Amino acid sequence: MEYLDFELPIKELEEQLTKCNIIGEESDVDVTSTCKQIEQKLEETKKSIYKNLTPWQRVQLSRHPNRPYTLDYIKALCGDTFLELFGDRNVKDDKAMIGGLGKIGDQSYMFIGQQKGFNTKTRQFRNFGMANPEGYRKALRLMKMAEKFNVPIVTLIDTPGAYPGLEAEERGQGEAIARNIYEMFRVQVPIIAIIIGEGASGGALGIGVGDRVFMLENTWYSVISPESCSSILWRSWEYKEQAAESLKLTSYDMKKNKLVDDIIPEPVGGAHSDRETTFATVKEYIEKSYETLKKMPVDKMIDERMEKYFEMGEYKE
Incomplete structure (x- = not known):
């Protein structure tokens, strides 16, 4: 431990x-x-x-090396029913972005999420959970497949950001993320998005548009990480705790500002301290959300999805 x-x-x-x-x-x-x-x-x-816990301490918990990752959740929720799907049909298969079909009970879901590694070798293999453009294009391909077969979508978000490398930018990183955001507004099946760890910048937003957006209690969601914010504003990482406080990035801040729909409680000590309870709670939130969303007419569901995001950031002078 x-x-x-x-x-x-x-x-x-x-x-x-x-x-x-x-x-x-x-x-x-x-x-x-x-x-x-x-x-x-x-x-x-x-x-x-x-x-x-302070905001910085919650950031630390979200990065805990023993914290469950996307594949851990999928395995716990779906068991042996999960079928992983690969490739964006254009460049290659991105190992940082995984997706596929799985069942919770008798209901099929399309699961999509960023996957981090648990040791040096797997972290390099998964590119530390930072997807390239082909990762986001693979995610969009799977969303379109889910739409075609009327399968609800669950996205599991855990990334320090989209990969900022030169080749990623050359292949259209910004366009790929923007395209995903645009298309997710119009997908005609329910989308449930859950931040299970780090939710940083466009890397998270690329699979983060949903009818229901949840955050686990000890996670964060922000346009920038505390360290990067500190290095920009103070030219040093020493002020990362102050940056974390100012960014209002915790689940409680997000819920207060109406940027997420609800907070999924974690066991005392964090998700890694009692994985089975965490998995059971996440499963309950997914099933309850889908039960509500599946009863809604498609047009109404899409209108409400759009309206939710249009209302974000409104202010009066």
Whole structure:
């Protein structure tokens, strides 16, 4: 188990609890009372820490190396029914953007999302979750396929941004993302978008237009990362915590500003601390959302989808 800097008090108490249990098992000393006291203090410490997280600490949790990624969610939700689909039918298959058909219960869904790696080799293979233009064009191809067969779409967003490399720009990175945003407004099947980790810039928006947009509790959604914002405004990454506060990028900020529809609660300690509960909660949100959306006439659903985004950013002088 890896711990973030603000989680060190939890680490110390868990180590104490482990030692206490070992002493009880290896000797005749009754340590039941002591272990219970440590457990109680551990729970109180966890609640105290995770109820008062700063925006920067939530950013750190969203990047936790043990946090579940897109394929983890798909495997948990669909089991063996998931069939991955490849390629944009133009350039190549982008490994940072994955998609395919899967079932939750008896209902089929088209799943699309960014996939990060869990070690050095897989991170390089997945390009750290940063998709090239062909990734967004693959996503659009799968959305059009879902529309053709009347299959609802679920997008799982977790990216530090679209890949900013020279070749990506030469192949039309900006156009690919803009095209996706434009086309997603008109897709004639329900779209449910969920930010499961990092939701950065156009890389997230490229698959982020939806009838229902949710954020897991300890995720962030912003036009720029705190580090990049800090380097632009202060010429240094040292002010990333201040930048995170100013950007209003947490799920609570997004819900308050009506940029997302709801917040999906995470277990105490983050999604990685209790994966099964997280997967079950996400599944519940998907199923409830689809039950509502499938009853709506297509024209009304598209009109409401457009109106939701048209209302964003309105102000009065």
